[in-house]
Amino acid sequence: MTQKYESYIAGRWVGGKSFSPDENPSDLDNPVGEFADADAADVAEAAAAAKVAQRAWAATTPQQRADILDRIGSEILARKEELGRLLAMEEGKRLPESMGEAARAGQIFKFFAGEALRIPGERLASTRPGVDIEITREPVGVVGIIAPWNFPLAIPAWKIAPALAYGNSVVFKPAESVPACAWALAEIISRAGVPDGVFNLVIGTGGVVGKAIVDAPEIDALSFTGSVATGNRLLQDAAARGLKIQLEMGGKNPLVVMADADLDQAVRCAIDGAFFSTGQRCTASSRLIVERPVYDAFVERMQKAMQALKVGPALAGDTDIGPVASARQFEQDRSYIQIGRDEGARLLWGGETVDVGPRGYYLQPTLFEARPDHRISVEEIFGPVACVMPADDYEHALSLANDTRYGLCGGICTTSLRHTTHFKRHAQVGMVMVNLPTAGVDPHVAFGGRKGSSYGPREQGRYAAEFYTTVKTAYTAA
Numbered sequence: 368m369t370q371k372y373e374s375y376i377a378g379r380w381v382g383g384k385s386f387s388p389d390e391n392p393s394d395l396d397n398p399v400g401e402f403a404d405a406d407a408a409d410v411a412e413a414a415a416a417a418k419v420a421q422r423a424w425a426a427t428t429p430q431q432r433a434d435i436l437d438r439i440g441s442e443i444l445a446r447k448e449e450l451g452r453l454l455a456m457e458e459g460k461r462l463p464e465s466m467g468e469a470a471r472a473g474q475i476f477k478f479f480a481g482e483a484l485r486i487p488g489e490r491l492a493s494t495r496p497g498v499d500i501e502i503t504r505e506p507v508g509v510v511g512i513i514a515p516w517n518f519p520l521a522i523p524a525w526k527i528a529p530a531l532a533y534g535n536s537v538v539f540k541p542a543e544s545v546p547a548c549a550w551a552l553a554e555i556i557s558r559a560g561v562p563d564g565v566f567n568l569v570i571g572t573g574g575v576v577g578k579a580i581v582d583a584p585e586i587d588a589l590s591f592t593g594s595v596a597t598g599n600r601l602l603q604d605a606a607a608r609g610l611k612i613q614l615e616m617g618g619k620n621p622l623v624v625m626a627d628a629d630l631d632q633a634v635r636c637a638i639d640g641a642f643f644s645t646g647q648r649c650t651a652s653s654r655l656i657v658e659r660p661v662y663d664a665f666v667e668r669m670q671k672a673m674q675a676l677k678v679g680p681a682l683a684g685d686t687d688i689g690p691v692a693s694a695r696q697f698e699q700d701r702s703y704i705q706i707g708r709d710e711g712a713r714l715l716w717g718g719e720t721v722d723v724g725p726r727g728y729y730l731q732p733t734l735f736e737a738r739p740d741h742r743i744s745v746e747e748i749f750g751p752v753a754c755v756m757p758a759d760d761y762e763h764a765l766s767l768a769n770d771t772r773y774g775l776c777g778g779i780c781t782t783s784l785r786h787t788t789h790f791k792r793h794a795q796v797g798m799v800m801v802n803l804p805t806a807g808v809d810p811h812v813a814f815g816g817r818k819g820s821s822y823g824p825r826e827q828g829r830y831a832a833e834f835y836t837t838v839k840t841a842y843t844a845a
């Protein structure tokens with residue numbers, strides 16, 4: 368029997384009128400299951416339930432919320448292998464990375480269990496005699512969460528956990544290509560003691576479910592991670608109705624390699640940053656900017672390292688790079704490879720699909736030597752496709768690094784303290800990595816970018832309180 372994934376609304380599992388397939392990108396002949404398509408009426412019901420349930424949830428003690436979040440985190444951690452397998456099957460991320468992501472989701476719930484007990488506030492003296500001032504944080508209310516497919520456990524976790532910790536209720540829409548991971552997470556949450564209506568899962572398309580979430584009058588705030596096009600549309604809709612919004616969108620992250628770098632370390636950073644998770648990270652190192660004296664040596668080592676990468680099914684033990692996650696993304700990657708060829712970028716490695724046995728979306732890791740103005744150097748591809756380009760010196764490298772409409776991460780490989788210090792100060796990004804891949808962030812610190820990458824308050828760590836709470840200033844005279 369095909370596994371069916373349903374929505375979870377007001378404490379009940381809700382089937383749909385129709386079902387859509389949940390594909391396995393490593394093996395198209397063995398789908399993961401199918402999910403029930405929710406519609407606008409389902410969202411309306413979820414939002415109404417969330418509104419009613421939120422008041423009592425906000426009135427629970429921090430300890431009650433901490434215990435619930437801790438329970439969710441413990442179960443995810445205890446089941447990380449099983450959840451990792453599900454993630455690998457559904458999204459195509461190779462098993463070790465998928466298990467790592469499941470563990471990270473568990474740790475995020477545990478972190479926010481602690482944060483529930485540490486909701487910050489301030490007490491100050493007034494400028495007027497006999498008056499005290501208290502600044503407290505209250506929940507924003509009902510939070511809509513729209514998550515992408517590339518981190519189907521970790522990103523929902525880093526939005527749902529703080530929402531619940533600070534006393535909000537949630538209407539969560541996962542990407543429709545990863546309903547099983549969302550369902551598994553919801554199933555754990557449904558048994559952890561969260562009152563009915565506080566957490567709702569609504570599975571469906573952006574056009575129907577996403578749109579209905581933005582339009583629902585009960586929604587007070589919206590957290591979104593996904594494409595620039597969708598994010599900008601949501602921003603317009605949110606502005607029209609004065610909705611608090613937080614957007615994490617694309618990246619075209621530079622990794623600068625200086626002539627003084629440890630070249631083997633730089634190649635490891637570039638391979639990981641550009642190609643692991645099949646390049647499907649908004650933090651991916653998609654622009655490799657290399658100082659001329661080491662350019663040829665770097666490219667040669669990259670080619671050698673890329674040759675050794677094994678493309679294969681997500682669950683196979685020797686796979687370095689899993690399949691591309693969906694037909695749509697596969698199409699996009701291949702079309703950018705064609706664009707690169709057509710605009711005269713030089714293909715240094717890869718560019719072809721791979722036959723690994725089972726039918727799936729297998730693509731070689733691909734490296735182009737490209738000019739900064741080539742489309743493949745400018746636009747986010749979101750696949751295992753990177754560009755490399757030479758820089759004359761550090762200043763040139765920095766200006767190439769900053770020459771983008773995005774500003775999520777920036778990396779530099781160098782042994783120079785001067786370059787490190789300067790780059791940390793002048794990279795126009797939200798996150799700087801020194802001698803590390805641009806992708807791969809810690810769960811307990813601020814995450815987010817500048818320029819066209821992000822909008823609104825940062826996610827994660829203590830900074831999550833900015834979005835998931837609203838500040839109240841109270842004046843009291845004796």
Ligand code: UN1
Pocket residue numbers: 515517518522592615647648649650805806807808
């Ligand atoms: C990471 O690099 O560890 O969608 C996290 C993304 C990011 C998360 C990246 N929001 O790829």
